[in-house]
Amino acid sequence: MSSKKVLAIVLAGGEGKRLMPLTLDRAKPAVPFGGIYRLIDFALSNIVNSGYLRVVVLTQYKSHSLDKHIAQTWRMSSLLGNYVAPVPAQQRMGKHWFRGSADAIAQSLNLIHEEKPDYVVVVGADNIYRMDFSQMLDAHIESGKSCTVAAIRQPIEMSDQFGVIETDSSDPTTIKAFVEKPTVTEGLADDPTSILASMGNYIFTADALVDAVTRDAEDDSSKHDMGGDIVPSFVAQQDAAVYDFIHNDVPGSTDRDRDYWRDVGTLDAFFDAHMDLIAIHPVFNLYNEEWPTYTGNRNVPPAKFVHAGPGGRVGAAVDSIISPGVVVSGAQVATSVVSPGARLNSWSTISEAVIMDGVSVGRHSQIHRAIIDKNVVVPPRTQIGLDPEEDRARGWVVTGSGITVIGKGTVIEP
Ligand code: ADQ
Structure with a gap:
């Protein structure tokens, strides 16, 4: 693992309209999942298991149950400077809440200035998966680029739900094109039924991220979105690399669940992800003790x-x-x-x-x-x-x- 200083930022301000009514009075990352967890527990567990113990969670929409969950479950000892801190929209850039996810980071740049990390890991809060971000950081450093995007193959018919990544065979780690949620008709050369989708997880060299979001905040034509604006700005300068999730090897994974990743943005996907947990040979194994998923301990009696x-x-x-x-x-x-x-x-x-x-x-x-x-x-x-x-x-x-x-x-x- 790299000894570089890393700050992790969890984007947890999503509204989750497509999960209504589950998101009627809670933010999407606070939606309960898998009996005892909330969605955000999976992203936070990945970060902590990767060895990153300085974490800010950017919240905005109906964040009460999210704040409460983080305070009760994720408060870490501050003795070693470790923390998981929920940070609501700061309104530092005018009297609006966060516009897009990039604006959430722009409004919280003081956290990066205070922490002075070498690298910033930015992850979404509403996917179910296991991932070791320290392996992705090693690849980021090796690539020499300022931005690395984690990617996984997804069916071509789902292209309009994802940031779609294009590379070419002469240099498969440099991102040639990145389009947010397009309708794609031509799949990958070696698999025409698939596209390479962004998982919504990024690693940035800290100075480059600060520059990019600062510039973006001043651009009135931008939607201030990480996938729609920030990643493409790095791609335009040939300064973005792709990290294929297939190379990520989390301790204790089985052949069945090694590449498991699910975006649970819709009610049907949310339901199906639960069925994945209880399949006789689970395609996502909650019982991996080498990479635990943490959540609140509620002191309730046995079933x-x-x-x-x-x-x-x-x-x-x-x-x-x-x-x-x-x-x-x-x-x-x-x-x-x-x-x-x-x-x-x-x-x-x-x-x-x-x-x-x-x-x-x-x-x-x-x-x-x-x-x-x-x-x-x-x-x-x-x-x-x-x-x-x-x-x-x-x-x-x-x-x-x-x-x-x-x-x-x-x-x-x-
Ligand atoms: P989406 O999930 O559709 O696509 P978005 O709605 O921006 O993108 O949500 C990404 C994460 O940011 C979520 O965790 C959400 O809660 C959070 N978020 C959104 N707006 C926020 C705000 N203003 N403040 C704080 N947090 C905010 C993204 C990428 C795609 C990628 C998919 C993978 O944009 O390129 O393919 O994730 O699921």
């Missing part, structure tokens, strides 16, 4: 499974993640992720579902292919996810692939 008899049913779960503090009382759970404090009562059936904190499911209810946000009360004999038309008529969100989503705290009419 309990009750046979609610006589005449009742065995409380059971299979192919599922059941968090501490859950009571499965005579309910049958399959292929689901259940968060702390959920109460699942007799004769109810829950399958292919994401059940968040404190949800209670009354007797004889059925839940299938659904995401139920925190503290929702499901009364007895309720059906969720069985009839999309009926679910929509009740005011619930139903996604394109038929996942029903019920927002935080909804008390469903019996």
Whole structure:
């Protein structure tokens, strides 16, 4: 690992419109994930496991639960100068909040001036993956460029969701072109069905980043976006390198989950990423102790499974993640992720579902292919996810692939 001084910046101000209603009153990086985590825990765990212990988290939109989570979970000992600090929009460049993600950095340049790092690692906060940024830093230093963009192959039909990178075979590490969210019709030479997508993770030589965002802040024609404006400005000067995620080797990874990376920006992707966790041979393995994913320790009792008899049913779960503090009382759970404090009562059936904190499911209810946000009360004999038309008529969100989503705290009419 390089002994250079590194500051990590987590961009955590995204609104997450496409995750509504889960982002109705929380920032996207604070959305719960995987039973006991929040999305930002994956980026922060990668940073800390990479050995970078000075971290600022740039927040803006509905940041209360994010701030609380960071304060409770990620406060590090300041003895060695280590910290994870949430920083709200500073309004240093006029009375607006952050415009784009580059403006968030421009407004917080004082943090870079104070810390005087050699390199700045800038990462998004809403992807699920494991990555060792110290390996990417070694490649950044070796490339001699001022900006390095992490990249992964993605299906060509998803090109309009990503920054798309072009290189040429004579010099495969220099980025020749970078276009933010284009519609691409021609794939890679060796794989026409794929494009090389930016993962939204960057390493900059610190002085070059300061120059670029300072110049960008004064440019009224810019949208002040990292992918849309800052990266292309380095590419235009042939000063950007690509780091292919395929070369990143995180300790304890398996062949199955080594290149796992998922952008969970939509409800369907968010749901599918949960199903990835509970697959029998998980494509993303939470149980890798060599590269742990950290989160808050909540002091709740162990999960309990009750046979609610006589005449009742065995409380059971299979192919599922059941968090501490859950009571499965005579309910049958399959292929689901259940968060702390959920109460699942007799004769109810829950399958292919994401059940968040404190949800209670009354007797004889059925839940299938659904995401139920925190503290929702499901009364007895309720059906969720069985009839999309009926679910929509009740005011619930139903996604394109038929996942029903019920927002935080909804008390469903019996
Ligand atoms: P998007 O995720 O669509 O694409 P963006 O909405 O800017 O880009 O979000 C990137 C990260 O920045 C997220 O973590 C978000 O929360 C945060 N963010 C956005 N605006 C912010 C602001 N004003 N202040 C602080 N944080 C902010 C990006 C890249 C693409 C790349 C995909 C990969 O732009 O090139 O392909 O990520 O998912």
